[in-house]
Amino acid sequence: MTLTGRRIGCLGWTLILVALAVIALFAAYRWSVENRSVALLDRIDSLFGGSLTARQVSYGEHPEQHLLVYGSPVAAPKPILVFFHGGSWAEGSPDEYSFIARAFAPEGYAVVLAGYRLGKAGRFPAMLEDGAAAIAWAQNHAGEFGGDAGRIVVMGHSAGAYIAAMLALDRQWLAREGLDPGIVKGMIGLAGPYHFYPFDSEASRNAFGDWPRPEETQPIRFAQGDAPPMLLATGGADTTVRPRNSAALVRALTNAGVPTNTVTIDGMSHSGILITLAHPLDWWDGRARQAVLAFLRQHRDSPLASAPVQSP
Numbered sequence: 001m002t003l004t005g006r007r008i009g010c011l012g013w014t015l016i017l018v019a020l021a022v023i024a025l026f027a028a029y030r031w032s033v034e035n036r037s038v039a040l041l042d043r044i045d046s047l048f049g050g051s052l053t054a055r056q057v058s059y060g061e062h063p064e065q066h067l068l069v070y071g072s073p074v075a076a077p078k079p080i081l082v083f084f085h086g087g088s089w090a091e092g093s094p095d096e097y098s099f100i101a102r103a104f105a106p107e108g109y110a111v112v113l114a115g116y117r118l119g120k121a122g123r124f125p126a127m128l129e130d131g132a133a134a135i136a137w138a139q140n141h142a143g144e145f146g147g148d149a150g151r152i153v154v155m156g157h158s159a160g161a162y163i164a165a166m167l168a169l170d171r172q173w174l175a176r177e178g179l180d181p182g183i184v185k186g187m188i189g190l191a192g193p194y195h196f197y198p199f200d201s202e203a204s205r206n207a208f209g210d211w212p213r214p215e216e217t218q219p220i221r222f223a224q225g226d227a228p229p230m231l232l233a234t235g236g237a238d239t240t241v242r243p244r245n246s247a248a249l250v251r252a253l254t255n256a257g258v259p260t261n262t263v264t265i266d267g268m269s270h271s272g273i274l275i276t277l278a279h280p281l282d283w284w285d286g287r288a289r290q291a292v293l294a295f296l297r298q299h300r301d302s303p304l305a306s307a308p309v310q311s312p
Contacts, residue, residue: 038096038097038099038274038275038278039096041099041275041278041281042096042097042098042099042278044278044279044280045098045099045102045278045279046098046099046102048279048280049099049102049103049278049279050102052070052098052101052102052105053070053072054068054069054070054098054101055068055069055070055145056068056069057069057137057141059133059134059136059137060130060133062117062121064093064115064116064117064118064121064122064130065115065116065117065130065133066094066115067094067112067113067114067115067134067137067138068094068095068097068098068101068112068113069110069111069112069113069138069144069145070101070105070110070111070112070113070145071105071110071111071145071146071147072145072146073143073144073145073146074146077110077142077143077146077147077148077149078108078109078110078146078147078148079108079109079110079147079148079151079152079153079185079296079300080109080110080111080112080138080139080142080147080148080149080151080152080153081104081109081110081111081112081153081155081296082112082114082134082135082138082152082153082154082155083097083100083111083112083113083114083154083155083156083160084114084116084131084154084155084156084157084159084160084161084163084164085097085113085114085115085156085157085159085160086156086157086158086159086160086161086191086274087118087158087159087160088158088159088201088203088207089118089119089122089123089127089159089162089203089206089207090118090119090122090203090206090207091118092118092159093115094113094114094115097113098113099277099278099279100113100155100277101113102279103277103278103279103282103289104292104296107293107296107297108300109153109296110142110145110146110147110148112134112138112145112147114130114131114134114135115130115134116130116131116134116163117130119206122207123206123207123208123210123211124207124208124210124211124217125173125211127159127163127207128163128166128167128170128173129173129176131154131163131164131166131167131173132167132173132174132176132177132179133177135152135154135167135174135177135179135183135184136174136177136178136179138152139152139179139183149183150183150185151185152183152184152185153184153185153186153187153188153296153299154167154168154184154186154187154188155187155188155189155190155292156188156189156190156192157190157191157192157273157274158190158191158192158193158240158241158270158274159193159203159207160192161188161189161190161191161192161193162192162193162194162219164187164188164189164192165187165189165192165194165219165230165249166219166222167184167187168184168187168227168228168230169219169222169223169224169227170219170221170222182228184228185228185229185299186228186229186230186231186295186296186299187228187229187230187231188230188231188233188292188295188296189230189231189232189233189246190233190234190273190274190288190292191233191234191235191238191240191241191270191273191274192219192232192234192241192245192246193241193245194218194219194220194232194245194246194248194249195218195219195220195244195245195248195249195252196218196245197214197215197217197218198214199214219249220248220249220252223249223252223253223255223256223258224256225256225257225258227253227256227258229295229299230253230260231263231291231292231295232246232249232250232260232262232263233246233262233263233264233265233273233288233291233292234246234262234263234264234265234268234273235264235265235267235268235269235270235272235273236264236265236266236267236268237266237267237268237269237272238268238269238270238273239269239270240270241270243262243264246262246264247262250262263291265287265288265291268285268287268288272285272288273288274288276288276289277289277292
């Protein structure tokens with residue numbers, strides 16, 4: 001075989017391997033969507049996004065009350081990003097979401113992935129009590145992982161976006177932890193349920209159905225003019241938590257004197273808006289990642305005072 005022939009042969013095998021890798025990637029994507037799991041994609045992301053060292057911390061006695069903390073003491077503290085995972089308030093673990101840290105720690109954030117009680121143990125308001133306790137831990141221990149206790153942004157997907165929104169809007173939960181509710185300087189919600197009463201799914205009935213005053217479970221009820229800056233992003237093809245949830249909260253905040261807009265990503269599914277934050281899927285569709293980064297960069301060096309919901 002000639003040298004040129006060998007080169008063509010090597011190129012052919014390279015293309016075949018690349019094609020197989022792409023097929024495997026999309027198979028993993030499909031499996032993750034169908035099985036509502038991000039564990040496999042988290043492992044794939046680690047191959048592309050590099051390694052980060054996490055510290056596991058318990059903030060309560062229940063095994064689900066734990067955090068993964070990414071960061072180390074630094075001379076110039078970084079803003080803190082606290083992320084709450086989704087899973088219908090019944091499943092999931094921060095251990096599957098390290099790709100969130102790999103996405104945003106390199107952008108200059110100390111990242112905390114927060115677990116919270118699930119299922120019966122996590123019924124309203126337990127998931128909010130846990131969320132507030134996680135934020136309290138992050139503020140009280142900020143210096144241990146290079147975080148700035150005065151700059152905390154909360155973020156979540158689906159059920160986690162609900163938690164983030166409630167902690168940003170209904171300030172009693174942080175106050176019960178002895179915190180100034182104003183420490184939440186921004187909120188990022190991905191595909192979040194904000195207006196879903198009467199309860200329209202088994203998951204919401206299981207999580208909130210026993211509460212005697214169901215209106216108190218709804219983020220929309222607490223829309224107010226002193227809300228922190230918020231990014232509400234939703235997928236146009238989301239049939240799990242429909243975009244009307246974000247639209248309803250937008251209207252409520254606007255009526256409270258905070259003009260707002262949703263960020264609707266055309267063709268994006270409920271899982272896709274989260275999964276495309278992982279490498280290398282963000283190379284294929286980077287719209288969700290770009291929206292989040294635009295919001296974070298806009299407010300990174302500002303005091304993050306009350307301001308309208310942002311669009312990218």
